[in-house]
Amino acid sequence: MRKNDKFGSRLRSAYGPVPSEIPSMIHETIDMLPERKRGHIKHLSWLAACIALLLVTSFITPLGAYAMNQIKVFFAQTLGIPEFDDYANTVEVKNTQGDVEVKSDSVYFDGERLVIGYSVSTNTKPLFQTWMDAKDIKLPTEHNDYDIDEMKAQEIMELLNDAIKNYDLQNDQFKASATKESLM
Amino acid sequence: MDDINIAMAHHYEVPSDECYLVAEAKAGNKGAFEQLIKPYHSLLFGVARGLLKHGEDIEDAIQDTLIQSWQKLPNLRDDALFKPWLMRILVNKCKGRYRFKITESLDVQPEGLLTSNDNVEDRQLRMLVEDLPLKLREPLLLHYFAGFTVEESARILHTPLNTVKSRLKRSRALLRTAWMGKEDEI
Numbered sequence: 477m478r479k480n481d482k483f484g485s486r487l488r489s490a491y492g493p494v495p496s497e498i499p500s501m502i503h504e505t506i507d508m509l510p511e512r513k514r515g516h517i518k519h520l521s522w523l524a525a526c527i528a529l530l531l532v533t534s535f536i537t538p539l540g541a542y543a544m545n546q547i548k549v550f551f552a553q554t555l556g557i558p559e560f561d562d563y564a565n566t567v568e569v570k571n572t573q574g575d576v577e578v579k580s581d582s583v584y585f586d587g588e589r590l591v592i593g594y595s596v597s598t599n600t601k602p603l604f605q606t607w608m609d610a611k612d613i614k615l616p617t618e619h620n621d622y623d624i625d626e627m628k629a630q631e632i633m634e635l636l637n638d639a640i641k642n643y644d645l646q647n648d649q650f651k652a653s654a655t656k657e658s659l660m
Numbered sequence: 661m662d663d664i665n666i667a668m669a670h671h672y673e674v675p676s677d678e679c680y681l682v683a684e685a686k687a688g689n690k691g692a693f694e695q696l697i698k699p700y701h702s703l704l705f706g707v708a709r710g711l712l713k714h715g716e717d718i719e720d721a722i723q724d725t726l727i728q729s730w731q732k733l734p735n736l737r738d739d740a741l742f743k744p745w746l747m748r749i750l751v752n753k754c755k756g757r758y759r760f761k762i763t764e765s766l767d768v769q770p771e772g773l774l775t776s777n778d779n780v781e782d783r784q785l786r787m788l789v790e791d792l793p794l795k796l797r798e799p800l801l802l803h804y805f806a807g808f809t810v811e812e813s814a815r816i817l818h819t820p821l822n823t824v825k826s827r828l829k830r831s832r833a834l835l836r837t838a839w840m841g842k843e844d845e846i
Contacts (some may be wrong), residue, residue, distance in 0.1 A: 483832070484804040490782040490789075491706035491805055498705050498722070502697060505723045509730045512688040518734070 675699065682739040685730075693730060700743065703806055704750060710789060710801040711754035721757050725750045747806060748816045751798060758794055788838045796831040799824045 530543060684692030697704075704725065708718040728749050736745055789797060802813040803824075814824040 484807070486785060487789075487801070487805045488706070490785045491709050491801070492702055494702045494705045497719075499701055501719055502701060502704075502722065502726065503694065505726045506690055506694045506697070506730075509690060509693075509727065511690075512730070512734070 678742060679739040682733070682736065682742050686734050686736070686739075693733075696742065697726065697746075700746060703743075703747070706805050707747065707750055707801050708754055710786075710797055710805065711751070711794065712757055713790065717757050721750065721753045724753045728753070744808065744812055744816050747802065747808070751802075751816060755794070785835075785839070788835055791838070792831055792834060796827050796834070799827050800831045803828060 530547075533543070678696065681692045681696040685696055704722050705718065708721045712718050712721060725746070729746055732749075736742065789800065792800070798817055799810075799813050799819075802808045802816055803810060808816065810824055810828065811821060814821045817824065819827075
């Protein structure tokens with residue numbers, strides 16, 4: 477027998493025998509352990525919490541709204557809604573008045589409605605911080621939906637351009653030329 | 661707690677049903693957890709006994725280990741690493757108790773559950789091991805008693821490999837010197 481093995485078995489002999497109290501103590505301890513949620517329930521709880529957080533942030537931050545929109549776009553495309561068109565990559569329209577800028581950050585046509593997501597910011601600060609400023613001066617940051625009939629892509633882009641250019645920053649609304657009625 | 665990332669092939673044999681029991685215990689099955697722990701009773705007791713002096717502390721350290729391993733088991737990524745993971749928890753619990761006792765005045769209590777089934781040589785060897793500093797005892801017990809390789813012991817202890825090697829060498833040298841007449845066994 478090698479020296480190491482000999483020493484190992486010596487140690488095992490010295491420390492090895494388990495007194496009878498130990499197994500019963502272990503049994504009692506395990507008996508008293510708190511019930512644990514099943515793994516998948518825990519995962520589902522996390523998922524639900526994430527969705528709730530996303531929903532909340534989508535109402536209060538432009539970034540959350542953007543994330544929400546991307547999810548909407550993803551599902552619409554994956555599920556194959558036939559008339560769904562995403563213009564987020566092709567249309568970027570902004571209108572600046574003084575330090576304040578209104579910019580489209582998501583645009584899509586779901587077959588019934590043209591949905592324009594836009595954010596408000598100032599030139600001097602990043603979007604998220606600016607949103608706080610925008611809130612202070614009571615500018616809207618939510619998405620606006622406009623019901624329209626089916627249109628071609630070019631017409632929609634023109635409409636969007638007009639809509640954002642005609643946004644009245646002072647009165648916090650679209651000007652008369654781009655109201656819901658005129659867009660339809 | 662992070663998994664112990666043992667890149668090399670496991671030195672020890674993972675019992676065939678252990679991964680199944682780990683999965684069941686992760687899902688909240690206490691019976692499976694008890695079955696999972698069963699083969700490690702002597703390991704838990706032996707290592708705790710080697711690191712702590714008093715029977716009461718040993719029991720508490722094992723209980724704390726069971727509670728924490730039950731709570732943290734769902735975080736164990738590689739089910740095959742249950743044994744070193746369990747040992748890491750135990751060593752940390754023992755270290756915590758050891759430090760606590762050092763800062764308190766050492767109140768020596770009767771050994772209680774430690775007095776049974778002893779022969780003189782075993783008791784002598786344990787006394788010699790007890791006299792070693794904790795940092796020398798840890799690798800000694802993990803490597804020679806629990807059967808982990810030097811590399812695995814180093815990972816369990818979060819200690820560089822060379823440090824563990826030199827601690828093992830030093831602990832054996834100290835034991836050899838102390839155990840007159842039995843040097844050839846160490």
